Amino acid sequence: MVLINGMEADSVSVHDRGFLYGDGVFRTFRFENGVPLHWELQYAKLSGDCKALAIDCPPESCFREDLEKLGKGNFVVKIIVTRGIGARGFLPEKDMAANRFVMTSPLPENPKSEIVARLCDLRLSHQPRLAGIKHLNRLENVLARSEWRDPAISEGILLDLDGNVIEGTMSSLFFFRNGSLHAPDLSRCGVCGVQRMRVLEIGRRNGIEILAGHFGIELLRNADEIFLVNSVIGLWQVTQFEGVCWKKGEMSGKFREWLQ
Amino acid sequence: MVLINGMEADSVSVHDRGFLYGDGVFRTFRFENGVPLHWELQYAKLSGDCKALAIDCPPESCFREDLEKLGKGNFVVKIIVTRGIGARGFLPEKDMAANRFVMTSPLPENPKSEIVARLCDLRLSHQPRLAGIKHLNRLENVLARSEWRDPAISEGILLDLDGNVIEGTMSSLFFFRNGSLHAPDLSRCGVCGVQRMRVLEIGRRNGIEILAGHFGIELLRNADEIFLVNSVIGLWQVTQFEGVCWKKGEMSGKFREWLQ
Numbered sequence: 474m475v476l477i478n479g480m481e482a483d484s485v486s487v488h489d490r491g492f493l494y495g496d497g498v499f500r501t502f503r504f505e506n507g508v509p510l511h512w513e514l515q516y517a518k519l520s521g522d523c524k525a526l527a528i529d530c531p532p533e534s535c536f537r538e539d540l541e542k543l544g545k546g547n548f549v550v551k552i553i554v555t556r557g558i559g560a561r562g563f564l565p566e567k568d569m570a571a572n573r574f575v576m577t578s579p580l581p582e583n584p585k586s587e588i589v590a591r592l593c594d595l596r597l598s599h600q601p602r603l604a605g606i607k608h609l610n611r612l613e614n615v616l617a618r619s620e621w622r623d624p625a626i627s628e629g630i631l632l633d634l635d636g637n638v639i640e641g642t643m644s645s646l647f648f649f650r651n652g653s654l655h656a657p658d659l660s661r662c663g664v665c666g667v668q669r670m671r672v673l674e675i676g677r678r679n680g681i682e683i684l685a686g687h688f689g690i691e692l693l694r695n696a697d698e699i700f701l702v703n704s705v706i707g708l709w710q711v712t713q714f715e716g717v718c719w720k721k722g723e724m725s726g727k728f729r730e731w732l733q
Numbered sequence: 734m735v736l737i738n739g740m741e742a743d744s745v746s747v748h749d750r751g752f753l754y755g756d757g758v759f760r761t762f763r764f765e766n767g768v769p770l771h772w773e774l775q776y777a778k779l780s781g782d783c784k785a786l787a788i789d790c791p792p793e794s795c796f797r798e799d800l801e802k803l804g805k806g807n808f809v810v811k812i813i814v815t816r817g818i819g820a821r822g823f824l825p826e827k828d829m830a831a832n833r834f835v836m837t838s839p840l841p842e843n844p845k846s847e848i849v850a851r852l853c854d855l856r857l858s859h860q861p862r863l864a865g866i867k868h869l870n871r872l873e874n875v876l877a878r879s880e881w882r883d884p885a886i887s888e889g890i891l892l893d894l895d896g897n898v899i900e901g902t903m904s905s906l907f908f909f910r911n912g913s914l915h916a917p918d919l920s921r922c923g924v925c926g927v928q929r930m931r932v933l934e935i936g937r938r939n940g941i942e943i944l945a946g947h948f949g950i951e952l953l954r955n956a957d958e959i960f961l962v963n964s965v966i967g968l969w970q971v972t973q974f975e976g977v978c979w980k981k982g983e984m985s986g987k988f989r990e991w992l993q
Contacts, residue, residue, distance in 0.1 A: 475747050477747070482747075483746060483747055483748075484744035484745055484746050484747060485744055485745055485746075485747050485752055486743060486744050486745075487735050487737070487742075487743055487744060487745050487813075487834060487836060488743075489752075490875075491752055492745055492749075492751055492752045492869075493813075493869070493871075494755070494869065494870075494871035494872065494874070494875050495754070495755030495869055495870050495871060495872055496871070496872060496875050526872070526875075526876070527879065549821070551821075553747075553753075556875075561809070561811075561838045562878070562903070563871065563874045563875050563877075563878035563879075563902055563903060564878045564879060564882070565875065565879060567882075574747060576747060578821045595862060598858035598859050598860035599858050599859070599894060600858035600873065602855060602873075602876055603872060603873075603876075608872055609752075609753070609754065609755055609872075610754075610755050610870035610871070610872045611753075611754035611755060611756070611823065611870070612754065612755055612756060612786070612863060612868055612869075612870045613860065613862075613863075614754070614823045615750075615754050615756050615786075615816075615823050615825065616786070616862055616863075617823075618822070618823035618824045619787065619823075619824065619825060622824070622827075634859060642823055643822070643823060
């Protein structure tokens with residue numbers, strides 16, 4: 474099911490700036506028995522990302538109405554907001570009406586807890602003006618995810634151009650070392666997702682020391698536990714990466730429970 | 734007029750990866766009296782850009798048929814090729830069928846020869862894997878072009894994160910100093926357009942010394958002449974930039990003639 478500005482539809486104008494320039498933002502989350510999970514956090518991040526790009530985010534009530542139309546099922550929901558349709562050229566017109574898209578797809582089957590990850594060759598570029606935003610310019614993710622087709626490998630881990638560990642191609646990365654939760658700095662690249670914010674909040678609430686900063690690949694290889702999160706998969710512990718193996722970890726299990 | 738895979742249409746599936754991820758490339762050029770200008774160069778660059786992203790570029794004959802359907806008028810033509818429609822997720826399916834879009838818009842009125850430019854605050858990020866490619870991830874250009882609305886300023890000049898002069902928001906940049914044509918290096922960022930390649934080729938043919946490299950803003954301020962090119966505007970000499978004024982220049986005039 475696809476709703477465009479509240480109406481069932483499945484196509485978008487070729488003049489929409491989302492199509493022409495990737496000029497928009499998105500969110501992806503679980504919808505269970507008619508409930509969009511962590512909706513308030515999702516909307517807060519959506520409107521924050523719109524603000525960062527000076528896109529006029531539709532009011533929350535519009536999305537609530539859309540989400541009610543989806544019924545009581547279980548899906549993955551993807552929301553896209555584009556700046557809208559305008560004249561040719563990069564300059565947005567004044568007072569453009571944003572377009573909103575609500576799309577469903579099936580929930581993933583066979584949820585996993587432990588996964589194999591690989592190191593991607595592609596390095597993320599630094600763009601402080603776009604860092605953290607879940608925008609529609611996702612070619613880096615496409616190129617990185619295209620590096621492997623082996624279904625035994627669930628995720629690829631990305632470094633930035635300086636060699637700092639940043640995230641997975643579609644997930645946020647954390648690791649434990651000596652009892653401290655390490656969270657890569659996302660001020661120059663990477664996506665700041667709702668599950669990432671929840672992990673940090675849960676860590677704080679449980680008195681876990683959190684180290685945010687720039688971490689190299691050697692530190693990751695020597696981590697006690699590595700885990701990845703996003704709003705669809707929940708939490709994946711990385712138990713194999715770059716020739717290193719990890720046992721099922723206590724902290725990954727705890728965070729998985731806390732997130733649920 | 735919009736042709737999608739040869740058929741008149743004006744909308745694209747919300748599942749097209751061009752919309753979802755900016756997973757595609759484009760070209761823009763003049764179409765005069767039924768002739769797409771420098772078509773062979775445009776198609777060569779289009780297919781080269783597709784190849785760099787492992788997108789299966791439609792054959793030239795398809796575009797030739799599309800362009801014939803446009804008749805004998807005068808327009809700007811924009812061509813977009815997206816990777817096509819696939820399942821959810823960044824990983825492209827194997828053997829995806831690319832989608833091709835051919836769109837017309839009016840030629841700009843009142844062509845200019847001399848313009849005022851400004852320096853953009855936004856700095857271009859370094860991503861060697863995408864540098865030079867005219868892809869659909871254009872948020873940097875949108876943000877940069879959004880920095881001003883004064884119609885007296887025609888273009889904004891972009892530096893990279895290291896402070897090197899790269900290009901205009903929608904044009905390629907060159908400058909002359911002591912008789913040498915300076916062409917910014919585009920191996921880490923920027924778009925390599927057909928007019929840029931033509932300027933370099935024309936320079937070589939006319940025995941002009943060409944310096945390709947990394948140039949700072951001070952060198953640009955002290956240039957003898959600065960000009961910008963793209964396939965729609967032709968050549969604009971920058972006669973006012975950052976408080977510096979230039980007279981109408983001999984080399985800019987020569988290059989404008991040579992390009993025509």
